[in-house]
Amino acid sequence: MLAFKLAIRNLLGAGLRTWLNVGVLSFAFVVIIFYNGLIDGWNRQGIKDTMEWEIGSGQFWTPGFDRYDPYTYTDAHQSVSDEVKQLIHQQKATPVLITRGTIYPQGRMQSVILRGVDPHQTILKLPTSAFDNPNDVTPAIIGKRMAQSARLQKGDKVLLRWRDKNGTFDAREITISAIFNCDVPPADNGLIYLPLATLQAMTGMENQASILIMSKDNQIEALQGWEYKSKDFLLKDFKELIKAKKGGGVVLQGLLLLIALLAIFDTQVLSIFRRQKEIGTYIALGMTRWQVVGIFTVEGAMHSILASLLGAAYGIPLFWFLNQKGITFGSPDVGITIAETIYPYYSLGLIVTTMLLVIISATIVSYIPARKISRMNPTEALRGKVQ
Template sequence: MIAIKLAYKNLVGAGLRTWLNVSVLSFAFVLMIFYNGMIEGWNRQARNDTQDWEIGQGQYWEPSFDRYDPYTYQDAHQVISEPIIQQIKKGLLTPILLVQANMYPQGRMQSVLLKGVDPKQNILKLPTSDLRFSSNETCAIIGKRLADENKLSVGDKVLVRWRDKNGMFDAIEIKIASIFKTDVPSVENGNMYLNIEVLQKMTGMTNEASILVAGKDSKLYDITNWDFKTPDFLLTDFDAMIQSKKAGGIIMSGLLLIIALLAIFDTQVLSIFRRQKEIGTYIAMGMTRSQVVGIFTVEGGAHSILAALVGAIYGIPLFIWLNKVGIPMAANSQDAGITIADTIYPYYSLDLIISSLLLVIISATIVSYMPARKIAKLKPTEALKGKIQ
């Protein structure tokens, strides 16, 4: 209790020096929470968007399918069995047929992936219902990015050439039924969505599919001749990127924290040097050396408590405001192929706040204890004379 009272008195007496240290330390504390909260908010939004638009609760792949090897697409399809058809009718699964093709907008050639989807499906957010009410024309829906890159609008027709089940080339004009926008670039880039029955007929792959997407209520279990891929597996690349971003944030926050801790360390060294007679008086009055060391350690560690309080004063309103309005991202941020919303809403968990607070308090206490250890070696007579070596 004595150590706390003396520490408080000395901190107040230090005046501006104390508040400069507290300000830098509080800024490091708030920045750590802000950056990690932003990354976690981005992670949650991206994972939810990817599951809603592309992977559902997991996917069943035809065994030879490899999403990183386009050469496997030609043969990566098989007949949908009767038990799977029953699951599809219940809305628990939705099939997707993948076929590589080329389209020729304005006389140019561009590779495109034809994806046959069920117009009645409700598992993915794709506006597949726009494929229901097509006339005798073959219709497709595409993403805004593909439409902008090729200057396509709703109602436009584009020539598409593909290879059927037997390897024979065929071509047809496809009408753009609608254009959608999503935060998941892999859903838009280079993909053209058709009614799966139409695509099956075009390729001769009757009642076949390449992928089965599982819905929220699906009972995930092994299906014969299909390889199940969990959402964690499908999001491996994204998770690796998030971890790299977190590592970068740790380095940035660490550097700022080190600067703040260095200021506290210098302050403690200066304080011990200037208060030599005071230290000698404490020892001469009967205080043990460990008690004197405790006073200076508590005094230095108190900077972190004050920093947390000061950080809360301006940090809490800032975090509440950011959580309400979000953090706008650059308009072209999705062009890099990264799933990122136009506005990110940070997520501040209790674990994040507590861990950041403990890190700051423990670090400040350790840094304060390091120069205070020298007090344990003092002789009271030398300290009273102000002769600390």
């Protein structure tokens, strides 16, 4: 306890020097938390967006369906059983029929994937209510990326050609009744959404679906005749990317922490050099050398405690502000899910881990110079003669 009291008194007594050290250390603190918070925020938002726009809480695929192989779409669809209808009715699942087609915007030819979705579904954020426009015979909704690549605008009509279940060609004009903006490229690139019933009628696949997208509160992991694909399976690519991003941050945080620790180290070396008489006095008063080492180590480590307080003082308002306002990244089309605005997420675990990391490392760098004390000759020290 004595060590703590002494440490506090000594540190506060040193004034500006202490506060500079503490300032830098608190910086390290705040930046580490900020960076990880940013990545966690991206991760959470990415998962949330992907779930809301594309995958739900999990999916059931018709056996043989493969989301990355459009050629499987032709055959991978099946009738929706009564059991499944029950789930759909309870808003626990929504059926999606997926097939291929070709559009001809201004005489150009572009392969597309057609997705039939229920206009009244609530599981995906797609603006399916736009299907209700009575003026549009075959209403379609597309994402902004698709709109850009096909050069289509809201209200445009474009010729769509597809094959029905027997391979017979069919073609008609569809009307773009809405263009949505989402951060999930796989829910947008090359896709055209049509009302489920329309696509079923167009392809002669009445009452059929390729996949079922499950709602948030879904508990079901097995359905007769369907293959369950969990959220983790569907999010695999994204999670790996986030993992790799975190790796890049480690170096950054490590270097920053090194800077702060360098300051503590420097301070410790100097205090031990300057305060030889004090050290000698402690020993003369009956303290063991290791007790004195303890006093100095605690004093150095105390920087980190003060740093967490200081960091909290300006970090909390800063984080709060960033969390309210978010950080805008623009909308890069780099093929990965990244929100235009990321709201950093700070978990308790992150804050506690960071604090432990900073405190432990500060203690270690305080201890290293302090070890020298244990080798000091007390009489020399009292006279201030140790070099």
